Amino acid sequence: MGVMSETISVCCAACGRRHRYTAPSYPCACGAPVAPELDPRGTATEVTHRTWDEEWIGVRCAACGTESRWPRPELGCSCGTVLCVPVDGAATGRSGRAPGSRVPAHRAVPVRTARDAVTAAVLYLRGLGHRDVRRAEQRPMSGIGLAAPGIVVQVDPTVGPASVRDVECLWLTAMAESADCVYFSLAGYAEEARARAGALGVPLFVLDPGGVPRPVNAPAVALDATAG
Structure with a gap:
């Protein structure tokens, strides 16, 4: 069974528009897809400046336990604001294997x-x-x-x-x-x-x-x- 990436509602901090955001999945070194755990109760924040360390988060693979760093989830609103999507810092990444999905x-x-x-x-x-x-x-x-x-x-x-x-x-x-x-x-x-x-x-x-x-x-x- 393939990964069911989580989808949450995200409210723009600038204009109040609501968006549906689906977490992207990435390949673990073991071949299993992993996705960041989103926080549906969290609040999206506006990205006003960038630093390298803040643009990456740790996501743990449930299949092998390996933690890797992947891009922090972001969403672009139609008003021009870039939003940092809230993630559950205490949760591990979701994992699963799609049929024949050895291609990174x-x-x-x-x-x-x-x-x-x-x-x-x-x-x-x-x-x-x-x-x-x-x-x-x-x-x-x-x-x-x-x-x-x-x-x-x-x-x-x-x-x-x-x-x-x-x-x-x-x-x-x-x-x-x-x-x-x-x-x-x-x-x-x-x-x-x-x-x-x-x-x-x-x-x-x-x-x-x-x-x-x-x-x-x-x-x-x-x-x-x-x-x-």
């Missing part, structure tokens, strides 16, 4: 914002076995830097193709940390950037609107073959 859910996360692009990249990295993904201490020249033990990542949500300099800077950062590296871009890569990445062995992925990372060079194809 990161392949079905729509990308509409820069935050969505980061989420899609994080989910993909977890499919590769990198569970402790965090914001990188060193900010890249462009885009958003992520890191996990043994790997540094750049996510470029801009509308222009990544340049050869972007690729080289990521590679140099990885070399300095004795780590592997991966580049995710929404707009693709300049021809020189793709050539240079091939020579340096940097995997390049393009995030399509559905959130699927598409490998665009040989190192990325090889890496994609290891994804769970």
Whole structure:
């Protein structure tokens, strides 16, 4: 039986409109979907500023007991307000297994914002076995830097193709940390950037609107073959 994600009524803190919100589900490393436990008695709050730590919550898998960090549930009201959906901090994540659902859910996360692009990249990295993904201490020249033990990542949500300099800077950062590296871009890569990445062995992925990372060079194809 598949997961029945919880749905609650959410009231906009700014205009009072009510919305029906369904909790998203994500893949645990064991393959079972997990979803945050929503609090129907809680009050949605307006998101006025963002910090990395506050955008993630711990969700425990009921199938294997593993706790992972996933994006905090949010809802966009038609008045323009972004709402933080209340979650039950004392509850564990709901879990279940849908028939044949070994494919990680990161392949079905729509990308509409820069935050969505980061989420899609994080989910993909977890499919590769990198569970402790965090914001990188060193900010890249462009885009958003992520890191996990043994790997540094750049996510470029801009509308222009990544340049050869972007690729080289990521590679140099990885070399300095004795780590592997991966580049995710929404707009693709300049021809020189793709050539240079091939020579340096940097995997390049393009995030399509559905959130699927598409490998665009040989190192990325090889890496994609290891994804769970």
